[in-house]
Amino acid sequence: MPKKQIRINAFDMNCVGHINHGLWTHPRDRSTDYTSLDYWTNLARSLERGLFDGLFIADIVGVYDVYGNGVDLTLQESIQLPVGDPLLLVSAMAHVTQHLGFGLTANLTYEPPYLFARRMSTLDHLTRGRIAWNIVTGYLESAAKAMGLRAQPEHDLRYDQADEYLEVLYRLWEESWEDGAVLADRARRVYAQPDKVHKIRHAGRFFEVEGYHLCEPSPQRTPVLFQAGSSDRGLAFAGRHAECVFISGQNKAATREQVAKVRESAARAGRDPFDVKVFMGLTVIAAKTEAEARDKQAEYLRYASAEAGVAHFASSTGIDFARYDLDEPIRYVKTNAIQSAVNNLTVKNTDWTVRKLRAQHALGGRYFTIVGSPLQVADAMESWIDETGLDGFNLTRTVTPESHEDFIDLVVPELQSRGVYKTEYAPGTLRRKLFEAGDRLPPNHTGAACRAPPESTLR
Ligand SMILES: Cc1cc2nc3c(=O)[nH]c(=O)nc-3n(C[C@H](O)[C@H](O)[C@H](O)COP(=O)(O)O)c2cc1C
Numbered sequence: 001m002p003k004k005q006i007r008i009n010a011f012d013m014n015c016v017g018h019i020n021h022g023l024w025t026h027p028r029d030r031s032t033d034y035t036s037l038d039y040w041t042n043l044a045r046s047l048e049r050g051l052f053d054g055l056f057i058a059d060i061v062g063v064y065d066v067y068g069n070g071v072d073l074t075l076q077e078s079i080q081l082p083v084g085d086p087l088l089l090v091s092a093m094a095h096v097t098q099h100l101g102f103g104l105t106a107n108l109t110y111e112p113p114y115l116f117a118r119r120m121s122t123l124d125h126l127t128r129g130r131i132a133w134n135i136v137t138g139y140l141e142s143a144a145k146a147m148g149l150r151a152q153p154e155h156d157l158r159y160d161q162a163d164e165y166l167e168v169l170y171r172l173w174e175e176s177w178e179d180g181a182v183l184a185d186r187a188r189r190v191y192a193q194p195d196k197v198h199k200i201r202h203a204g205r206f207f208e209v210e211g212y213h214l215c216e217p218s219p220q221r222t223p224v225l226f227q228a229g230s231s232d233r234g235l236a237f238a239g240r241h242a243e244c245v246f247i248s249g250q251n252k253a254a255t256r257e258q259v260a261k262v263r264e265s266a267a268r269a270g271r272d273p274f275d276v277k278v279f280m281g282l283t284v285i286a287a288k289t290e291a292e293a294r295d296k297q298a299e300y301l302r303y304a305s306a307e308a309g310v311a312h313f314a315s316s317t318g319i320d321f322a323r324y325d326l327d328e329p330i331r332y333v334k335t336n337a338i339q340s341a342v343n344n345l346t347v348k349n350t351d352w353t354v355r356k357l358r359a360q361h362a363l364g365g366r367y368f369t370i371v372g373s374p375l376q377v378a379d380a381m382e383s384w385i386d387e388t389g390l391d392g393f394n395l396t397r398t399v400t401p402e403s404h405e406d407f408i409d410l411v412v413p414e415l416q417s418r419g420v421y422k423t424e425y426a427p428g429t430l431r432r433k434l435f436e437a438g439d440r441l442p443p444n445h446t447g448a449a450c451r452a453p454p455e456s457t458l459r
Pocket of ligand 1: 234337338
């Protein structure tokens with residue numbers, strides 16, 4: 001039997017400090033060039049050289065202002081501020097690559113589904129079907145206020161809204177234009193056949209939409225759907241919609257449990273549990289030998305900022321850690337941020353302090369970190385996959401682009417020699433590559449139910 005293939009996305013963001021905070025100050029780091037298109041096209045070319053499945057781009061639309069009740073450290077350390085739009089990077093990167101996928105984070109709370117549907121379809125066309133969407137609803141009060149709301153919608157309500165948003169999108173992407181609607185027949189002067197293009201009428205609790213999807217069907221129609229929530233409500237949402245789930249596992253036992261929960265949730269939604277791929281965030285520091293890798297880690301640690309990492313985490317949880325003494329236990333507070341992160345910190349465990357958080361964020365971020373020779377890194381990655389049921393990893397950057405180049409030059413060949421990593425890309429769209437099936441949503445996915453237009457919606 002062929003071995004399970006490890007899937008790898010680069011994890012990045014259109015900003016200077018993404019996860020491993022402080023490393024922008026390292027002399028070899030180039031992340032301050034993020035406003036240049038060459039920075040992104042060079043990255044895309046490298047990732048395709050390393051046969052990465054995709055570039056996963058995180059995004060937020062607010063600022064991290066919880067720590068110390070302000071943005072001073074956020075600005076000084078460039079903790080995801082300034083941050084540019086992720087979608088606008090893609091056309092250029094797609095132009096210099098053929099296979100690399102693009103996982104784009106976009107927050108649905110602040111943008112009408114009708115406009116968003118067009119932007120994603122446009123990119124799916126321009127990339128020939130290489131687009132994925134990381135569905136987020138936001139967790140920052142600063143974003144809500146900037147958008148004219150007094151506060152964010154409450155946690156579970158955000159997911160209710162997201163469910164309905166997706167219903168609208170499926171109808172626009174899957175139902176509005178039938179297959180074969182576009183003839184582009186010059187002789188008959190028919191570009192699109194009117195009887196095959198349908199107006200969508202949706203009147204729900206949150207959205208009212210009456211209109212035709214503005215784009216003709218793109219290769220995947222619905223982009224590959226990513227999601228990253230792990231509260232009970234988040235898991236129910238993932239089970240219904242997500243084709244890929246992104247988790248931030250800390251240890252193998254908890255990760256195994258989380259992967260199982262994702263698959264159970266998909267099964268409850270009537271889907272094949274293995275139609276969902278689960279990716280874990282991972283940091284790797286690799287060098288030719290273990291000693292060299294340890295030296296590199298020590299060097300990186302001198303530039304990393306644990307405090308900036310903790311400040312980032314303050315906004316993830318909504319808890320201002322700057323108010324705590326170093327050894328004071330962190331207490332539960334009800335916040336409207338990432339519920340699972342608050343629970344892990346204060347309910348599932350009760351002995352967290354700022355001192356421990358800083359130690360956890362020594363490299364500026366809290367993703368699990370593997371340091372070693374190519375052999376050691378590959379051993380560790382394989383053991384995570386084998387022991388937890390994970391499908392792959394979202395690889396953070398440390399010193400940029402050095403860390404991805406190291407991974408590509410050193411670790412990829414080792415994984416390939418073990419038969420657990422591709423030696424060439426499969427043809428076709430991102431969905432086809434990832435699932436070795438069709439370009440479109442599989443038939444048992446809730447979005448596929450929209451495909452045959454009901455009579456009532458025919459124009
Ligand atoms: C690994 C991981 C990555 C995430 N990335 C983003 C992101 O880029 N932008 C964002 O707005 N939210 C992001 N989130 C937040 C989630 O989308 C979601 O809002 C959050 O996990 C709250 O859901 P929960 O309470 O169900 O866990 C991320 C969450 C996790 C666990």
